[in-house]
Amino acid sequence: xxxxxxxxxxxxxxxxxxxxxxxxxxxxxxxxxxxxxxxxxxxxxxxxxxxxxxxxxxxxxxxxxxxxxxxxxxxxxxxxxxxxxxxxxxxxxxxxxxxxxxxxxxxxxxxxxxxxxxxxxxxxxxxxxxxxxxxxxxxxxxxxxxxxxxxxxxxxxxxxxxxxxxxxxxxxxxxxxxxxxxxxxxxxxxxxxxxxxxxxxxxxxxxxxxxxxxxxxxxxxxxxxxxx
Amino acid sequence: xxxxxxxxxxxxxxxxxxxxxxxxxxxxxxxxxxxxxxxxxxxxxxxxxxxxxxxxxxxxxxxxxxxxxxxxxxxxxxxxxxxxxxxxxxxxxxxxxxxxxxxxxxxxxxxxxxxxxxxxxxxxxxxxxxxxxxxxxxxxxxxxxxxxxxxxxxxxxxxxxxxxxxxxxxxxxxxxxxxxxxxxxxxxxxxxxxxxxxxxxxxxxxxxxxxxxxxxxxxxxxxxxxxx
Numbered sequence: 544x545x546x547x548x549x550x551x552x553x554x555x556x557x558x559x560x561x562x563x564x565x566x567x568x569x570x571x572x573x574x575x576x577x578x579x580x581x582x583x584x585x586x587x588x589x590x591x592x593x594x595x596x597x598x599x600x601x602x603x604x605x606x607x608x609x610x611x612x613x614x615x616x617x618x619x620x621x622x623x624x625x626x627x628x629x630x631x632x633x634x635x636x637x638x639x640x641x642x643x644x645x646x647x648x649x650x651x652x653x654x655x656x657x658x659x660x661x662x663x664x665x666x667x668x669x670x671x672x673x674x675x676x677x678x679x680x681x682x683x684x685x686x687x688x689x690x691x692x693x694x695x696x697x698x699x700x701x702x703x704x705x706x707x708x709x710x711x712x713x714x715x716x717x718x719x720x721x722x723x724x725x726x727x728x729x730x731x732x733x734x735x736x737x738x739x740x741x742x743x744x745x746x747x748x749x750x751x752x753x754x755x756x757x758x759x760x761x762x763x764x765x766x767x768x769x770x771x
Numbered sequence: 772x773x774x775x776x777x778x779x780x781x782x783x784x785x786x787x788x789x790x791x792x793x794x795x796x797x798x799x800x801x802x803x804x805x806x807x808x809x810x811x812x813x814x815x816x817x818x819x820x821x822x823x824x825x826x827x828x829x830x831x832x833x834x835x836x837x838x839x840x841x842x843x844x845x846x847x848x849x850x851x852x853x854x855x856x857x858x859x860x861x862x863x864x865x866x867x868x869x870x871x872x873x874x875x876x877x878x879x880x881x882x883x884x885x886x887x888x889x890x891x892x893x894x895x896x897x898x899x900x901x902x903x904x905x906x907x908x909x910x911x912x913x914x915x916x917x918x919x920x921x922x923x924x925x926x927x928x929x930x931x932x933x934x935x936x937x938x939x940x941x942x943x944x945x946x947x948x949x950x951x952x953x954x955x956x957x958x959x960x961x962x963x964x965x966x967x968x969x970x971x972x973x974x975x976x977x978x979x980x981x982x983x984x985x986x987x988x989x990x991x992x993x994x995x996x997x998x999x
Contacts, residue, residue: 671895
């Protein structure tokens with residue numbers, strides 16, 4: 544089954560974070576389908592019928608967008624209005640009864656996660672703000688996955704951005720088992736990446752993470768032995 | 772200060788409920804400005820500069836729309852993206868510090884209110900689903916008013932629809948004091964309405980409500996006297 548990313552951004556070509564994520568997706572083993580929607584509400588190069596076919600055949604659908612006024616850009620709402628006719632919703636519900644798919648939101652935002660929730664600067668939680676997408680997912684029979692949040696990408700150092708990318712790729716690949724399993728998965732991916740400056744940084748970062756993990760694991764082992 | 776309704780509907784001319792509400796607005800004493808946004812994302816006949824001027828001079832702004840995929844139609848998001856530039860947001864925040872305005876959502880929906888919330892068919896509350904508009908209101912310095920919800924208008928009897936209209940007009944007029952005050956306000960409005968079949972129904976309805984209120988008031992008075 545396929546993975547499909549529905550990417551809504553008013554000015555896609557000008558977005559540093561979206562370009563970076565799109566570049567990284569090339570590294571993934573399995574190809575990912577991307578439906579791009581931009582500010583002019585131009586439709587994807589795929590027809591509506593082709594897009595419906597793609598969604599029906601996807602095990603995972605990602606709605607990826609920058610948080611605009613605490614919701615998605617207009618092009619995503621427009622896409623929902625056009626694509627999800629009564630008939631298509633019915634077809635999708637029937638299909639999801641047999642082969643349930645998941646829907647996940649991938650959000651980039653200029654605010655920090657810590658700024659959301661009762662008493663914070665933005666008084667509602669991200670979960671509340673994204674609840675229309677949860678209700679949408681449930682209506683069409685998708686299970687709703689915890690969203691992936693990218694905060695203040697443009698303020699991140701290059702190293703932090705690499706880390707964001709790795710976590711994003713793991714999220715898309717659904718490699719969310721133990722950290723060791725995730726690391727092994729990523730190492731396997733990395734062996735396929737050409738030697739570039741970027742991947743050297745990635746290797747360093749991952750090696751460091753693995754070393755830290757092994758140290759932690761050994762320490763925990765010792766503590767356990769001491770107690771027995 | 773003015774009242775402005777921003778009306779977003781994909782097919783405004785075909786909407787029974789929106790036509791009905793627009794008709795009723797003519798009855799209100801003070802004129803209400805209306806910015807219409809439709810499915811083709813056609814802009815209002817007002818320029819963006821004129822719309823900004825109107826918003827800056829409004830004591831109350833209403834976002835009125837049918838609930839589409841548990842949020843607003845695309846044209847409202849598009850309007851927010853276009854109108855609320857950094858500069859305009861700043862101007863509005865400064866103005867709201869001196870003369871605070873309110874923002875309210877007026878929602879029509881095919882679902883029943885009882886179908887929303889944890890454990891219900893739609894697992895989130897209307898308050899949660901509309902939280903992006905609350906966060907938007909607070910960001911630009913508006914106070915956020917409890918939304919006005921119209922459920923299943925097309926299934927309502929003509930009498931129920933008249934009642935919905937009265938409640939809607941009271942909401943727009945902000946006549947939310949005691950029921951008696953609200954009734955008096957409405958009676959004052961009604962004296963200005965031409966004699967039509969509609970207003971006869973309205974008069975009957977209101978007279979009945981007033982009679983019931985006076986009966987209730989008398990009964991409460993008796994109970995109080997008995998206790999003293």
